[in-house]
Amino acid sequence: MTGTAAPTDEGRLVHLGIGNFARAHTLVATDRAGGWSVVAFTGRSAAMADALNAQGGKYGLIVRGAEGDEVGIVDVIDAVHPADDVDALVALLADPFTAVVTLTITEKGYAAGNDPATSAPARIALGLRARREAGVEEPIALVSCDNLTGNGEVLRKAVLEAADAETRDWFDAHVDVISTMVDRITPSADAGASELVRERTGLDDQVPVVTEPFTEWVLEDRFRGRRPAWEKAGVQFTDDIELHELRKLRLLNGAHTLMAYAGQVAGVERVDEAIGHREVRALVEQLWSEARSTLDLPEDQLDAYTTALEERFRNPRLADQLVRIAADGSVKLPVRALPVIAERGGPENAPGEVAAVAAWTAWVTDRVRAGEEIKDPKADGIAAAAGLEDATERVTALLALLDVPAGDALIGAVVAEEARLPRA
Numbered sequence: 001m002t003g004t005a006a007p008t009d010e011g012r013l014v015h016l017g018i019g020n021f022a023r024a025h026t027l028v029a030t031d032r033a034g035g036w037s038v039v040a041f042t043g044r045s046a047a048m049a050d051a052l053n054a055q056g057g058k059y060g061l062i063v064r065g066a067e068g069d070e071v072g073i074v075d076v077i078d079a080v081h082p083a084d085d086v087d088a089l090v091a092l093l094a095d096p097f098t099a100v101v102t103l104t105i106t107e108k109g110y111a112a113g114n115d116p117a118t119s120a121p122a123r124i125a126l127g128l129r130a131r132r133e134a135g136v137e138e139p140i141a142l143v144s145c146d147n148l149t150g151n152g153e154v155l156r157k158a159v160l161e162a163a164d165a166e167t168r169d170w171f172d173a174h175v176d177v178i179s180t181m182v183d184r185i186t187p188s189a190d191a192g193a194s195e196l197v198r199e200r201t202g203l204d205d206q207v208p209v210v211t212e213p214f215t216e217w218v219l220e221d222r223f224r225g226r227r228p229a230w231e232k233a234g235v236q237f238t239d240d241i242e243l244h245e246l247r248k249l250r251l252l253n254g255a256h257t258l259m260a261y262a263g264q265v266a267g268v269e270r271v272d273e274a275i276g277h278r279e280v281r282a283l284v285e286q287l288w289s290e291a292r293s294t295l296d297l298p299e300d301q302l303d304a305y306t307t308a309l310e311e312r313f314r315n316p317r318l319a320d321q322l323v324r325i326a327a328d329g330s331v332k333l334p335v336r337a338l339p340v341i342a343e344r345g346g347p348e349n350a351p352g353e354v355a356a357v358a359a360w361t362a363w364v365t366d367r368v369r370a371g372e373e374i375k376d377p378k379a380d381g382i383a384a385a386a387g388l389e390d391a392t393e394r395v396t397a398l399l400a401l402l403d404v405p406a407g408d409a410l411i412g413a414v415v416a417e418e419a420r421l422p423r424a
């Protein structure tokens with residue numbers, strides 16, 4: 001076992017789920033760290049593979065501050081494969097030069113089951129089996145970069161469930177599963193982004209990335225094998241990852257989820273408009289005061305964090321669409337809002353969090369009834385529930401989709417709160 005290798009050697013990182021977020025965040029840090037190359041796999045759409053390969057893996061990064069844009073090129077990707085190229089992933093994981101796998105597969109990707117055709121954790125399990133069979137002793141790290149509490153543990157469980165018995169026995173001695181908190185707000189790129197990249201850098205880029213100036217990445221400090229020298233890019237390592245995760249999930253993502261639904265119900269489309277809407281903003285303040293009470297951090301640090309968040313949300317040039325954040329509510333609310341309601345002792349002590357849930361039930365109901373699409377792994381169940389006439393039956397059926405028991409108190413509170421939400 002070669003667990004003493006220096007953490008900053010050269011190596012190969014494999015990334016699963018190459019959307020905008022990874023390209024705005026973790027891959028930028030890997031580029032800055034130097035020395036490592038990346039082979040990436042797409043999410044569900046293979047189009048990103050063709051587009052990035054056609055431009056040699058390079059892409060433009062537009063950092064969009066309130067005052068102006070900084071444009072650069074990120075050049076760290078060697079090759080991109082479609083998600084379903086399982087043979088390529090298995091070969092890469094069986095190669096000792098591959099020392100790190102990062103994932104941005106979104107919350108729902110961890111509940112995708114044990115079929116490698118549809119589940120990234122199951123594909124990793126196949127790759128680890130090949131690594132074991134090839135006799136590779138060099139440790140490999142699996143790094144989940146998705147918005148889940150204990151994302152490393154969630155990943156570990158999903159991979160082990162899909163793995164064969166011998167790989168399960170081999171796992172602990174050869175695989176580190178690392179929890180992380182990742183943060184950089186990354187909207188969909190606007191229509192002028194390609195032109196801007198061409199103008200400023202000369203790169204003909206079909207898939208540029210637009211992101212905000214703020215960036216934060218904190219990882220658990222327990223890699224036994226090699227990893228990029230991410231600290232050169234300002235990345236932090238910690239022994240207390242959960243606090244970082246909870247702070248971000250409950251304050252940033254919780255407020256995002258509330259604004260995504262309450263903002264749209266109130267008739268606005270972007271995050272800066274939602275935080276500028278008097279009543280939506282008051283709900284965000286309420287949610288923050290409840291979420292803060294569950295976080296074991298000094299008041300001045302929490303003040304600084306929410307003040308900075310408000311400034312990020314107000315960035316008038318980022319144009320972050322609420323509908324982007326509204327996707328997959330059935331897997332986001334159980335992580336972002338419901339734990340705070342439980343920890344505060346029930347809905348009567350968490351009206352701001354209840355408003356986030358009620359804004360979701362109200363928004364999906366409006367949308368289904370208007371015949372518009374809901375992007376969610378439970379879209380069919382949502383459509384069926386949202387069609388129910390009686391409000392209590394409808395809310396009961398919607399909350400049943402959240403995989404967390406919702407008592408009568410929450411159902412009643414959500415029905416009452418739906419009627420109080422600011423409406424367009």
Ligand code: CS2
Pocket residue numbers: 147182183184185186252253256257324325326332
């Ligand atoms: C957002 C996140 O899509 C969402 O649900 O809350 O993508 C958010 O922008 C990032 O977590 C910011 O780091």
